Structures are given as C-alpha cells and as structure tokens.
Amino acid sequence: MTADHPFDALTPFDPELTRTLTKASQKGGLPLSADAVSDIVDTILLGYQQEIHFGEALTNAYLTLLGGGTLQAITVFGREIRKVASRSAALGHHLAHVLPSVLLTRDDTLLDTFQTTLAVLLAKGEYLVKAPLEALSAIAAGDDDNGPAYLTLLQAVFDRPLSYNRCQYLGNLLPRAILQLQAPRRSVQTRQMTRLVTADLNLIEPFLEGLSRGLDLLSAEALNRFVTRGLALAGEDPHATRRFVALRSGRGQAACRSLQTAVTLDRLQARLNRYLQARTGQAGRVRPLSAIRQPQDASMKGRIQASTTDGVHLYLPDAVDCFSSRAENTRLLYAMAKFEAGLLEFDTFAFDIERARDMGCLADLPSVPSTPSNETVSDFSTFSRQFDTPRLALDLLTLFEHARVCKKMAIAYPGLVRSALPLFRDAMRSRLASPPPNLLDTCYGVIALDLAMPPTIQKDLAAAALVNDLVGLFSAHDPLTMRVEHCAGLVTACYSRVRKSVANGTDAPIPWAPPYRLVLQPERLAAASREADQQADRLRARLRACGLKSYRGDLRQLMQRTAGHPTAEDLEQLVCRLPANTDDCAGEPMVGQALRLPAEIIDQTALSGTIEDPDDVDRITWQKEWSALIGDYLHEHVRVRDRRIGGTDTAFYETMLSRRDGLVTQIKTAFELLRPEGLGLLRPWVEGDDFDYRALLDVALDRKAGRLPSDRLYIKRVKQRRDVAVMLLVDLSRSTSNIVAGANGSVLDVTKEAMVLFTQALEVVGDAYAVAGFSGTGRLGVDFFRIKDFDEPLSAGVKGTLGALTPQRSTRMGAAVRRAALELMTQESRVRLLLLIGDGFPNDTEYKGDYAVQDTRKAIAEARSRGIITQAITVNLPASPQLDDLYGPVRHTVISNVNELPDKLLRLYGTLTRA
Numbered sequence: 001m002t003a004d005h006p007f008d009a010l011t012p013f014d015p016e017l018t019r020t021l022t023k024a025s026q027k028g029g030l031p032l033s034a035d036a037v038s039d040i041v042d043t044i045l046l047g048y049q050q051e052i053h054f055g056e057a058l059t060n061a062y063l064t065l066l067g068g069g070t071l072q073a074i075t076v077f078g079r080e081i082r083k084v085a086s087r088s089a090a091l092g093h094h095l096a097h098v099l100p101s102v103l104l105t106r107d108d109t110l111l112d113t114f115q116t117t118l119a120v121l122l123a124k125g126e127y128l129v130k131a132p133l134e135a136l137s138a139i140a141a142g143d144d145d146n147g148p149a150y151l152t153l154l155q156a157v158f159d160r161p162l163s164y165n166r167c168q169y170l171g172n173l174l175p176r177a178i179l180q181l182q183a184p185r186r187s188v189q190t191r192q193m194t195r196l197v198t199a200d201l202n203l204i205e206p207f208l209e210g211l212s213r214g215l216d217l218l219s220a221e222a223l224n225r226f227v228t229r230g231l232a233l234a235g236e237d238p239h240a241t242r243r244f245v246a247l248r249s250g251r252g253q254a255a256c257r258s259l260q261t262a263v264t265l266d267r268l269q270a271r272l273n274r275y276l277q278a279r280t281g282q283a284g285r286v287r288p289l290s291a292i293r294q295p296q297d298a299s300m301k302g303r304i305q306a307s308t309t310d311g312v313h314l315y316l317p318d319a320v321d322c323f324s325s326r327a328e329n330t331r332l333l334y335a336m337a338k339f340e341a342g343l344l345e346f347d348t349f350a351f352d353i354e355r356a357r358d359m360g361c362l363a364d365l366p367s368v369p370s371t372p373s374n375e376t377v378s379d380f381s382t383f384s385r386q387f388d389t390p391r392l393a394l395d396l397l398t399l400f401e402h403a404r405v406c407k408k409m410a411i412a413y414p415g416l417v418r419s420a421l422p423l424f425r426d427a428m429r430s431r432l433a434s435p436p437p438n439l440l441d442t443c444y445g446v447i448a449l450d451l452a453m454p455p456t457i458q459k460d461l462a463a464a465a466l467v468n469d470l471v472g473l474f475s476a477h478d479p480l481t482m483r484v485e486h487c488a489g490l491v492t493a494c495y496s497r498v499r500k501s502v503a504n505g506t507d508a509p510i511p512w513a514p515p516y517r518l519v520l521q522p523e524r525l526a527a528a529s530r531e532a533d534q535q536a537d538r539l540r541a542r543l544r545a546c547g548l549k550s551y552r553g554d555l556r557q558l559m560q561r562t563a564g565h566p567t568a569e570d571l572e573q574l575v576c577r578l579p580a581n582t583d584d585c586a587g588e589p590m591v592g593q594a595l596r597l598p599a600e601i602i603d604q605t606a607l608s609g610t611i612e613d614p615d616d617v618d619r620i621t622w623q624k625e626w627s628a629l630i631g632d633y634l635h636e637h638v639r640v641r642d643r644r645i646g647g648t649d650t651a652f653y654e655t656m657l658s659r660r661d662g663l664v665t666q667i668k669t670a671f672e673l674l675r676p677e678g679l680g681l682l683r684p685w686v687e688g689d690d691f692d693y694r695a696l697l698d699v700a701l702d703r704k705a706g707r708l709p710s711d712r713l714y715i716k717r718v719k720q721r722r723d724v725a726v727m728l729l730v731d732l733s734r735s736t737s738n739i740v741a742g743a744n745g746s747v748l749d750v751t752k753e754a755m756v757l758f759t760q761a762l763e764v765v766g767d768a769y770a771v772a773g774f775s776g777t778g779r780l781g782v783d784f785f786r787i788k789d790f791d792e793p794l795s796a797g798v799k800g801t802l803g804a805l806t807p808q809r810s811t812r813m814g815a816a817v818r819r820a821a822l823e824l825m826t827q828e829s830r831v832r833l834l835l836l837i838g839d840g841f842p843n844d845t846e847y848k849g850d851y852a853v854q855d856t857r858k859a860i861a862e863a864r865s866r867g868i869i870t871q872a873i874t875v876n877l878p879a880s881p882q883l884d885d886l887y888g889p890v891r892h893t894v895i896s897n898v899n900e901l902p903d904k905l906l907r908l909y910g911t912l913t914r915a
Contacts, residue, residue, distance in 0.1 A: 009041045028066045044058050051090075081099075091122075110147055120155050152190075181211070210247045272314075276344075288316065306513070310524045331420075362489065398514065400474060406449070424516060429445075437456055439457075533556055616643045639782065692712075725829035733810055735807075736839055774815075778845040779812065810844040821859075835872075835908075835909070871893070893908060
C-alpha cells in the first residue's frame with residue numbers, strides 16, 4: 001500500500017475496484033490511515049466472500065462515505081456491518097444500503113436512535129428489518145426531524161409483544177403510510193402517531209384514515225390538541241377513541257373542523273368556477289394543483305401553496321394553510337384565482353411570435369422563427385429557445401407579464417387589486433428581508449408589486465441601476481395598450497444584462513418563482529392547447545388561401561372559446577387583408593367591412609382534422625359532454641355519426657327463431673296480454689253511450705230508502721291503445737366479443753338473441769320501437785348504428801342488419817345516450833322508454849373512470865328530465881356499487897349470467913310499460 005495507491009491490496013481481487021476506490025478517496029480528500037484502509041479492504045472482501053451482491057453494496061456504501069463522510073463515519077460503518085454480517089449476508093446487505101444515509105447526517109443522536117431501532121427490529125427477527133429501514137432515507141428527506149420521528153415510531157410500535165403476522169403487516173404498512181405524508185408535516189404527524197400507538201397500537205389504522213379525511217390539514221399545534229382530546233376518551237371507551245381519531249364520529253369531525261385553519265379547494269371550487277365564468281366568459285376551469293404531474297423543477301418542489309394556469313385551466317393549491325386564520329387562507333386562495341384569471345382575461349396566452357415580429361418587438365432577435373404548424377410547442381417555448389438560458393427568459397417574461405396584467409387589473413378592478421395585492425406584497429417583503437435579496441425578486445417587487453427597492457440593492461450601484469433601467473423600460477409602455485408581445489420585447493432588451501447579473505459564475509441562474517405563483521410552463525401550455533393549435537393552423541391556412549392574414553394566437557383562443565366552432569362574425573375582428581407587398585408586415589384590417597367567407601373555411605369537420613368517415617355515414621350530429629374536471633358542459637364537443645351496418649346475415653335471425661321456437665311462442669302469448677282490448681268500458685258517467693243497469697238498480701234502492709240517488713247512470717265505451725315508444729340501445733364495444741362462460745357464443749351473440757326475441761315481442765304488442773348500437777373511438781368518431789328506425793318495418797333488411805352486428809371499438813356512452821334521446825324525442829308517445837344494454841363501464845380515448853361515469857350519469861339525467869324512462873341492463877359483470885353511480889340505484893339491472901338476458905329483457909319491458 002502506498003499513499004497514492006492505498007487500496008492495492010484489492011488489486012489481485014479486482015483491479016477496477018481498486019482504481020474506483022482510489023479515485024473516490026482522492027476526490028473526497030479524507031486522510032485515511034493504514035488501519036482505516038485495512039478496515040475498508042477487509043470489510044469489502046468479507047462481503048464478497050459471503051455474497052457477491054453484499055460485496056457490491058459495501059463497495060457503493062464506501063464510495064458514498066469516501067465522497068462526503070468522515071473518518072468516524074467510515075469506522076462506525078465497518079464496525080456495524082461486521083456486527084450484523086455475522087448473522088447473515090442478507091442483513092448486512094440491507095444495512096449497507098441504509099446506514100450511509102444516517103452517517104452522512106453527522107448526527108450522533110440520529111445514529112444512536114437508529115442503532116436502538118435496529119436492535120428492537122432484530123429482536124423480532126431479521127425478516128422485519130428490510131421494509132421499515134429501506135424507506136428511511138426517503139422518509140428523512142426535507143426535515144431534520146423526519147428520520148428521528150420515524151425511528152422513534154418504529155420503536156414504539158415493535159418494542160412490545162406482537163405476533164409474526166402482526167409484525168409483517170405493520171412492517172409493510174408503516175413505511176408506505178409515512179412516505180405518503182407530506183414532507184413538511186411528516187415529522188409532526190409521525191410524532192403524534194407515536195403518541196397514539198404508545199397508548200393503543202390499534203389506533204394506527206384509525207389515525208391514518210383520519211389523516212386521509214382531513215387531519216392532514218391541521219397545523220402542528222392543532223393536531224397536538226386533537227390527539228390530546230382523542231386520548232382523553234381512551235379511559236371512557238377505546239372504540240370511541242378510534243372513531244374519534246378516524247373522523248368517523250360527530251365529535252371527531254366537529255373537533256377537526258374547529259381546529260382547522262386550512263382552506264381546501266374542493267369546498268370553494270364550485271364558487272371559484274362561477275367566478276371564473278363570470279370574469280372570463282369561460283366555463284368553470286378550476287383544477288387542483290395536484291392534477292399536474294410535478295416536473296423535476298426546483299420552482300415546484302415544496303411549492304404546494306402556489307397557483308398557475310395553462311391557458312385553459314386554473315390550477316390552485318389543494319389546500320391553503322399559509323396563515324393561522326381560516327379567513328386569511330380563504331382570502332389568499334381567492335387572490336390566487338383572481339390574479340391567475342387576469343392572465344386569461346388580458347390575453348397572455350394569445351402570445352404570437354409573428355405578431356411580435358410585425359410589431360417590431362423582436363428587433364434584437366431577428367432570427368426568431370414562427371412556430372411551425374406541425375410542432376406541438378407553444379410560442380412561449382419557441383421564444384425562450386432563442387436565449388442561451390431559456391428558463392431565465394421565461395422568468396423575465398413572467399415578471400413583465402405579471403406586471404402588465406397587474407396594471408390592467410388595477411384599471412379594470414381597482415377594488416380587487418387593493419384587497420388582494422397586499423398578500424403578494426407581504427410575501428415578497430419577507431423574501432427581500434432575507435439578505436442578500438434575489439435580483440429577480442427585487443425586480444418583481446418593484447415592477448409588478450410597486451414595492452420600494454430594498455436598501456441592500458440600493459447600496460449596490462450596478463444592481464440598482466439595472467433595476468431602475470428595467471423599471472424605465474416597462475414604464476415606457478402605456479398599460480392600456482400594452483400587449484404580451486411588448487413584454488417579450490422587454491425580455492430581448494434586458495436579457496443580456498440580467499443574465500450577467502444573476503449567473504453568479506455558473507452556466508444557469510438559480511430557478512426562481514414569484515410568491516404564491518409559478519412561472520409560465522411552455523410544455524404545459526402546449527399540451528393544454530394542442531387541439532386548438534391544430535385547428536387554428538388549419539383555419540389560418542384556409543384564411544391565407546383567401547388572401548386574409550391572421551395570427552395563430554388569436555385563432556387558438558377563438559377555438560378554445562368557441563369549442564372549435566367559430567362563426568364568420570367571430571373571425572371578422574381577427575383577420576386583415578394580406579399586404580400586396582410581401583415585405584410589408586401590415587395588412588388592411590377587415591373591421592367594418594363585409595366579410596364573406598366560403599363555408600368550407602370554417603367547416604367544423606375540416607377544422608377537426610383529417611377524419612375519414614366510412615361510406616355508410618348518413619348524418620353527423622354534435623353532442624355536448626359533461627366535464628367533471630370543470631363542472632360544466634363542453635358544448636358541441638362530441639361528433640356522432642349515424643351509420644348503417646355493412647353486410648347482411650338474414651340466416652342468423654331465422655336460425656334463432658327456429659332454435660327458440662318454444663320460447664318465441666311463450667313470448668308472443670305473454671305479450672298478447674299486454675295488448676289492450678279494442679274498447680274499454682268506463683262507468684259511472686253523467687253522460688254516456690248507454691244506461692248502466694247496475695246504477696239503475698242503485699237508484700231504485702236509494703229512492704226506496706229515502707236517499708238522494710246519484711245522477712251517474714251511464715256507461716261510456718272508449719277505444720284503448722298503448723302509447724309507447726321504446727329505443728333499444730346496445731353496446732357494440734370490443735369487449736362484447738368475450739366468450740360467455742357456459743355458452744358457445746360471445747356476449748354479443750347472446751345480446752343479438754335477446755334482440756331477436758325483443759323485436760318479435762314488440763311486433764305482437766304493437767309498440768313503436770327502434771333498435772340501435774353504439775361504439776367508436778375518440779370524441780370525433782362516435783358511431784351510432786341505426787339497426788331499425790321507429791317508422792321502419794321489421795323487414796328482411798332489418799333482420800339481416802341485426803344478424804351482421806359485430807364487436808366494434810370503444811364505449812363513449814354519454815354521447816350515445818344523448819343521441820338516442822334525441823331520436824326518442826321525435827316520437828309523440830305518452831311513454832318513451834330507453835333500454836340500454838351494456839357489458840361494463842364507459843371507456844374511450846380521454847374518457848375513463850369518474851369522468852366517463854359522470855358524463856353518462858348526466859346524459860341519463862337529461863333524458864329523464866325530458867320525460868324519457870331509462871333503464872340499463874348490465875350483462876356478464878358482477879354487481880358493483882359503481883353501477884349505482886352510473887345509472888342510479890333503481891335504474892339498472894345486473895345479469896351476471898348473460899344467458900338469462902332474453903328472458904330478463906322481456907319481463908323487464910313488460911313491467912315498465914304495463915298500464
């Protein structure tokens with residue numbers, strides 16, 4: 001061993017390992033003694049001798065410690081590893097993964113707690129060590145107390161007599177549960193859990209349930225008081241404590257509400273949606289911030305108390321608890337919504353690079369291209385990529401744009417700004433009070449929030465001059481006429497100076513975000529407006545072909561505002577004549593001129609992209625769709641195509657009649673009873689067709705008895721008829737091809753059999769009926785297959801169409817129900833009935849889960865509000881409580897055995913339509 005090659009003893013074993021350890025030692029700079037090196041070599045060789053993965057784990061651990069640990073940490077690590085390695089290599093392997101993160105904290109108290117916890121776990125058995133300790137490094141992140149709190153909890157839980165199964169269960173439950181807690185409050189909640197389990201181990205699950213139901217919103221002091229109240233109940237009734245802690249008792253819920261100062265978005269979301277619609281004219285689009293996948297961006301880490309927008313939706317914190325008062329937290333949530341709405345109202349997202357170039361705002365960046373129409377990137381992204389640090393360019397654009405919108409809001413809504421702006425000012429003052437103040441914070445405070453320049457910046461002449469220059473650049477524009485493109489021009493004018501000031505000798509500035517808000521996110525903007533951008537590009541190309549100039553940003557917003565259905569009047573304010581000289585950017589405005597656009601320019605189908613409709617499409621209708629995400633309808637959102645099934649198979653219908661001949665006879669007999677008699681006899685009447693002889697006898701008896709007789713002495717004969725119209729709507733999705741257990745056919749085969757018997761029965765009873773199927777892919781391709789119309793006889797063609805039915809694609813059920821209801825409303829029958837046969841839940845592109853269920857439920861509610869009786873039959877699926885959410889608790893029938901469908905369908909129909 002030499003000073004330059006301390007690990008030569010490992011060379012015969014693995015030369016590469018020797019070089020790796022030597023480099024790590026030299027880079028870390030630790031003065032390793034001969035004993036320390038020998039200890040490392042012996043420990044690594046011990047690991048490889050026992051198990052190769054154990055040796056690799058030890059090598060990685062020593063590399064970590066050599067890079068950032070201390071000599072004492074290396075010594076302690078070797079001692080602890082050799083101690084547990086004598087028990088098993090697996091245990092040593094686990095410890096090699098966990099112990100370095102503990103030693104790197106250089107916290108002797110944490111190390112002592114870890115060793116005590118390890119001893120407690122080993123007392124139960126080695127099986128208990130892996131899961132609880134492997135999660136330690138992740139749990140300890142973000143707060144110095146997270147690790148000790150978690151280890152103390154493990155001691156409190158396992159340092160008692162427990163069965164093997166209970167240890168296994170808790171050993172897996174606790175790390176998963178603690179990891180799911182929010183890092184800023186993890187240690188507080190873990191400490192309170194320790195208090196509870198010390199009193200009663202059975203309080204773990206109730207407390208975790210309570211955290212999921214609202215306890216996680218309590219502050220540290222409030223949670224401590226809540227747990228104290230819960231423990232006070234333990235002496236009275238342990239079960240009462242569990243219900244209290246789980247928030248399943250009235251006392252627990254009341255206590256939580258009284259202690260909670262946080263405000264949750266779900267309670268105010270509907271009100272905020274209404275506010276946003278009144279403010280911007282757009283349907284409610286408020287979403288929780290948790291709906292956004294958190295990017296690997298320092299501006300988002302830990303910033304759950306922030307708001308942002310993607311140009312379509314407002315994203316607000318799931319809960320706001322910045323203040324100790326619920327009223328102040330509510331005020332902050334409203335302030336976030338109001339200022340983010342300003343970006344929508346004042347056209348931040350109409351940003352257009354071509355317009356900025358035409359306005360002369362990008363003179364310092366002559367190479368900025370227009371955003372290619374085939375790229376799914378936003379103009380913000382294209383603009384920021386022209387700078388060597390795109391993030392800084394976006395930060396500056398955010399700064400100037402927030403300032404512009406604040407000025408416009410101060411003019412349009414002075415009271416709103418006076419009440420809400422102080423919250424942002426106070427937050428920024430707190431930032432600026434921490435030396436040294438960030439330059440971007442200073443600029444944001446001075447330009448956007450009208451704060452005074454901090455004294456520390458004033459003393460820095462260069463920084464003060466830069467801030468004053470930025471203020472001067474911004475103030476040179478009139479707030480009334482200033483656009484987002486002007487803000488882009490300000491970025492190009494000041495970027496170089498700001499870049500030099502904030503770089504701090506590195507290639508990239510420190511990520512920045514304003515108080516309670518996030519910077520513009522180009523990728524998210526592009527994703528939210530992708531479809532509108534594509535439609536805008538198509539419309540823009542058609543306008544240009546007609547000699548009309550338009551901007552992509554304006555057309556994008558128009559498409560979003562009109563749900564992709566603009567009118568000529570909408571376009572009038574957005575277009576101008578192309579200049580005769582192509583070098584001239586300006587065009588001749590069309591405002592006030594008669595604008596006659598060819599119909600195909602704003603054809604809805606053309607704007608929706610390349611949609612290849614089959615040849616059998618008869619009619620296209622646009623249906624609305626309920627969006628649970630925004631709490632409102634997306635009007636004319638779904639394109640429904642009326643189609644006729646290609647091909648015929650008359651043999652199926654006749655074969656089915658022959659095979660079920662006996663059942664067909666029974667059905668016809670049963671449904672004959674539903675047919676009313678030709679004339680109905682009504683009695684007693686004052687006037688009628690003939691005397692009612694029973695009434696005449698009553699008159700004679702009344703006179704004999706001295707009573708006043710009735711004058712209702714007649715009978716009336718009226719013609720009776722059933723006044724029923726029924727639509728049988730059948731799911732033709734791909735899943736209907738599944739084979740039915742115990743049968744030779746698929747779900748669709750049995751459904752077709754039921755349809756054959758159903759048509760035979762209705763032919764007997766004489767009710768007006770229609771049969772249709774539905775399937776499709778995506779919102780622009782929902783297929784409504786017309787099998788038999790109301791005014792169409794049961795002809796050979798209908799029978800052939802029914803026999804030719806095959807499984808199709810997906811299930812966008814809400815649109816199909818609305819289309820069927822539209823068909824039923826053409827019938828003037830007294831009873832209108834919609835029978836829906838499906839084999840599962842709705843499922844389509846971007847139409848799944850709760851979103852699809854709520855839209856279908858809304859469509860069914862719409863049908864019922866129009867007097868249409870709806871009844872669903874779900875086949876080949878076990879009963880599920882979610883079906884109640886989909887159809888209503890008494891509006892659906894589940895048939896687990898699909899072979900029962902024909903009989904159940906006919907009996908259900910008879911019950912629903914019997915007079």
